[in-house]
Amino acid sequence: MSMLEEFQRIGRDLFLSGLVSSHGGNMSVRMGDRVLITHRGSQLGQITEEDVVETGLFDNDSGIMLASSETPVHRTIYMQTSGLAIVHAHPKVAVALSLFEDEIIPIDNEGSYLLHKVPVIASEIASGTAMAGIVAESLQKYKITMVRGHGCFAIGQVLEEAYQWVSCLEESALVIYYSRTLGGQMKEFRKNADQYKKW
Amino acid sequence: MGGWVGKIARINLSTGKISVEDLPQKTAVDYLGGRGLGARILYDEVGPSVEPYSPDNLLIFTTGPLTGTKAPSSSRFSVTTKSPLTGTILDSNCGGKAGLRLKDAGYDALIISGKAAKPVCIIVDEKGIKIQDAGQLWGKDVNETTDILLGQAANPLTASVACIGPAGENLVRFAAVINDKSKAVGRGGVGAVMGSKNLKAVVTSGESKQIAADQETLDFIVYEARKVIKQSPITSIGLPTYGTSALVRVMDMMGAFPSYNFTESIFEHLNDISGEMLREKLFIKQKACWGCPIGCKRETKTANGTGEGPEYESLWALGPECGIHDLEAIADANYLCNRLGLDTISTGVTIGCAMELEKRGIADEGVRFGDAKSMLKAVGDIAYRRNHGDALAEGSRRMAEKHGAKEFAMQAKSMEFPAYEPRAMGVQGLSFATSNRGGCHLRGNMLGPEMLGVPKIVDHSGATGTVGLLIYHQHISAAFDSLGVCKFAGFAVSDELLARMMTAITGIEFVPQNLHHAGERIWNLERLYNLREGFTSKDDTLPKRLMEEPLKDGPAKGRVVKLAPQLEEYYRYRGWDANGVPKKEKLKQLGLEA
Numbered sequence: 001m002s003m004l005e006e007f008q009r010i011g012r013d014l015f016l017s018g019l020v021s022s023h024g025g026n027m028s029v030r031m032g033d034r035v036l037i038t039h040r041g042s043q044l045g046q047i048t049e050e051d052v053v054e055t056g057l058f059d060n061d062s063g064i065m066l067a068s069s070e071t072p073v074h075r076t077i078y079m080q081t082s083g084l085a086i087v088h089a090h091p092k093v094a095v096a097l098s099l100f101e102d103e104i105i106p107i108d109n110e111g112s113y114l115l116h117k118v119p120v121i122a123s124e125i126a127s128g129t130a131m132a133g134i135v136a137e138s139l140q141k142y143k144i145t146m147v148r149g150h151g152c153f154a155i156g157q158v159l160e161e162a163y164q165w166v167s168c169l170e171e172s173a174l175v176i177y178y179s180r181t182l183g184g185q186m187k188e189f190r191k192n193a194d195q196y197k198k199w
Numbered sequence: 200m201g202g203w204v205g206k207i208a209r210i211n212l213s214t215g216k217i218s219v220e221d222l223p224q225k226t227a228v229d230y231l232g233g234r235g236l237g238a239r240i241l242y243d244e245v246g247p248s249v250e251p252y253s254p255d256n257l258l259i260f261t262t263g264p265l266t267g268t269k270a271p272s273s274s275r276f277s278v279t280t281k282s283p284l285t286g287t288i289l290d291s292n293c294g295g296k297a298g299l300r301l302k303d304a305g306y307d308a309l310i311i312s313g314k315a316a317k318p319v320c321i322i323v324d325e326k327g328i329k330i331q332d333a334g335q336l337w338g339k340d341v342n343e344t345t346d347i348l349l350g351q352a353a354n355p356l357t358a359s360v361a362c363i364g365p366a367g368e369n370l371v372r373f374a375a376v377i378n379d380k381s382k383a384v385g386r387g388g389v390g391a392v393m394g395s396k397n398l399k400a401v402v403t404s405g406e407s408k409q410i411a412a413d414q415e416t417l418d419f420i421v422y423e424a425r426k427v428i429k430q431s432p433i434t435s436i437g438l439p440t441y442g443t444s445a446l447v448r449v450m451d452m453m454g455a456f457p458s459y460n461f462t463e464s465i466f467e468h469l470n471d472i473s474g475e476m477l478r479e480k481l482f483i484k485q486k487a488c489w490g491c492p493i494g495c496k497r498e499t500k501t502a503n504g505t506g507e508g509p510e511y512e513s514l515w516a517l518g519p520e521c522g523i524h525d526l527e528a529i530a531d532a533n534y535l536c537n538r539l540g541l542d543t544i545s546t547g548v549t550i551g552c553a554m555e556l557e558k559r560g561i562a563d564e565g566v567r568f569g570d571a572k573s574m575l576k577a578v579g580d581i582a583y584r585r586n587h588g589d590a591l592a593e594g595s596r597r598m599a600e601k602h603g604a605k606e607f608a609m610q611a612k613s614m615e616f617p618a619y620e621p622r623a624m625g626v627q628g629l630s631f632a633t634s635n636r637g638g639c640h641l642r643g644n645m646l647g648p649e650m651l652g653v654p655k656i657v658d659h660s661g662a663t664g665t666v667g668l669l670i671y672h673q674h675i676s677a678a679f680d681s682l683g684v685c686k687f688a689g690f691a692v693s694d695e696l697l698a699r700m701m702t703a704i705t706g707i708e709f710v711p712q713n714l715h716h717a718g719e720r721i722w723n724l725e726r727l728y729n730l731r732e733g734f735t736s737k738d739d740t741l742p743k744r745l746m747e748e749p750l751k752d753g754p755a756k757g758r759v760v761k762l763a764p765q766l767e768e769y770y771r772y773r774g775w776d777a778n779g780v781p782k783k784e785k786l787k788q789l790g791l792e793a
């Protein structure tokens with residue numbers, strides 16, 4: 001599968017599963033000292049060849065004119081972590097939870113197993129240098145991080161892996177939401193449930 | 200502080216002097232231990248003027264901060280030296296108990312220098328270190344040597360013997376050190392360097408006393424790590440049921456299973472030698488290295504004896520690589536390699552190369568494709584450098600070169616390739632070409648992402664983008680080798696879990712990025728070592744066959760390795776110049792500037 005097909009496949013899935021709105025979110029992969037990133041304002045569900053643009057990792061070039069406005073965040077993440085792919089999405093339930101919590105601790109089996117804990121960081125400007133630094137620092141320790149009221153950034157060795165963390169987070173957030181709606185006392189099934197907070 | 204003991208012992212075999220020094224904490228954190236620590240010491244102390252068999256070459260046994268701890272699959276240790284096979288920096292890694300007993304005795308590492316006047320062995324326990332006469336052991340095979348030395352140990356249950364067989368004594372360039380009778384410190388000739396020092400064995404003993412800075416957190420992380428091992432079909436079913444030979448069928452299915460010295464990429468007698476057949480015919484019971492929940496080892500039997508293995512690589516090298524499909528003969532050859540102290544991969548591939556030379560009418564080294572008897576005889580002859588064995592004991596590159604036919608040696612930097620056909624994979628060829636110890640799969644194996652889908656399946660047609668993935672794997676592999684954890688655990692256990700275990704054990708905060716950064720530092724230091732030895736980008740290459748002769752058959756039919764563009768991308772990605780030399784900024788970033 002070519003890199004373009006990979007962008008198309010993941011972009012389409014992100015949109016169809018409601019993890020991004022029509023023009024929301026962005027994705028990139030690192031190719032050495034270059035970054036392939038989605039075009040500013042592109043529709044992730046409808047990616048064409050023109051929607052994936054190339055720019056420098058360390059230095060600006062004319063590619064930056066077309067690249068996602070969150071390119072500086074992606075660059076900082078690549079410079080500070082071992083991630084080779086980034087997915088930024090706006091998972092609705094996780095975003096809602098982030099408005100109430102400082103961290104999202106999954107209670108479902110898959111989320112507990114794969115994520116353990118997702119930190120929530122606060123920044124009003126989505127593309128600022130300050131936020132880029134905080135997100136990158138968090139991703140040194142966690143594979144996915146929420147930005148309060150905004151969305152999540154996930155890293156992986158490939159796009160599909162980063163997408164998996166996003167999808168998993170949203171499902172965990174949904175389970176938390178449903179169980180809170182149901183109320184009552186949750187029956188714990190995880191041996192070390194009290195340890196997840198320390199993750 | 201948990202993780203590191205904080206002590207390194209030096210033993211000079213020429214003078215008999217033994218001393219103990221502290222392991223500086225910065226070195227420990229920057230290089231982790233194991234392979235990284237060995238590389239740092241070798242770089243600082245063994246320069247280009249030192250020949251591999253010179254008394255000035257060092258033989259360095261190192262453990263990692265996770266060796267012998269509760270971390271799963273953490274019995275690993277490394278032996279570092281300048282290789283007599285490749286001339287490069289070399290470290291070889293092993294899952295026997297020698298490393299954890301060394302740590303239990305109170306040392307992170309042993310630095311052995313000099314050359315004893317007569318055969319000796321080194322005895323390390325909690326009371327100290329002594330050099331002991333080993334005259335009566337010289338000439339004995341690995342099993343005999345191990346039994347005698349364990350019989351002399353105060354408590355054989357807490358002792359471990361790492362020794363050489365006749366191959367190491369006879370300076371076979373790919374002689375191994377064998378630990379606990381069956382676990383090889385296999386590649387690159389560490390056994391020959393040990394033989395050149397007149398050192399027959401290192402015996403380490405101690406009672407386990409590894410502590411953790413935060414035991415409660417460690418227990419939790421270890422519980423989570425064991426959970427993912429149980430959940431993965433690779434580590435919970437494939438490897439435990441079939442051992443590493445589970446790969447035989449998988450690799451053949453992908454057309455990536457070389458045979459007949461890499462002239463074919465599938466094997467017509469596959470069913471005779473598959474993991475399933477091995478289980479049906481030879482299997483006695485599953486075995487595991489110390490502290491490993493996976494247990495990919497197996498005790499097996501043939502009409503002629505019992506032993507461990509053969510592993511996937513050994514089965515392939517002594518089997519299909521030589522056109523042989525007699526499973527019992529392959530297992531017997533594997534047992535023999537262990538007893539004589541030979542690296543099975545280099546042994547098989549060197550014999551396979553000689554078989555091709557014979558088939559082409561170039562030279563007759565006494566072996567024929569498909570002839571198990573001649574292969575078995577060659578194994579014995581190599582270890583004792585008898586007859587044709589003397590030429591074969593030099594390794595495939597030197598042996599083929601002697602006949603003016605270097606291109607038929609399947610090696611990079613003189614180290615024989617393992618069981619992966621690079622033409623059928625995306626960047627495995629690049630991995631072989633850039634490996635700092637020569638053609639090997641354990642420095643950054645693309646098996647996970649390209650074949651098994653770990654973490655996800657990626658395009659293995661060599662499309663752009665996978666070079667970065669290879670570099671990622673080269674770094675994390677260096678970290679595994681330095682921490683003291685088996686890379687097979689890495690099919691399930693993530694860098695994140697490893698970093699959290701490191702934090703809980705050492706009390707120093709580690710995040711995954713620290714492990715990748717340490718891996719990159721180690722990789723670049725090894726590169727600097729090889730550059731200082733005179734290696735250049737011209738040595739980052741592969742045999743012509745892989746780059747020019749398209750595969751004749753199988754799913755990857757028609758493909759060759761397009762090395763040049765991949766190499767260019769690789770150097771750029773690494774922050775090296777066009778000649779493969781790390782740039783100043785890169786060295787500064789890694790704290791490696793002169």
Ligand code: SF4
Binds near residue numbers: 687688
């Ligand atoms: S997976 Fe196999 S080689 Fe690795 S530690 Fe376990 S038993 Fe040993």
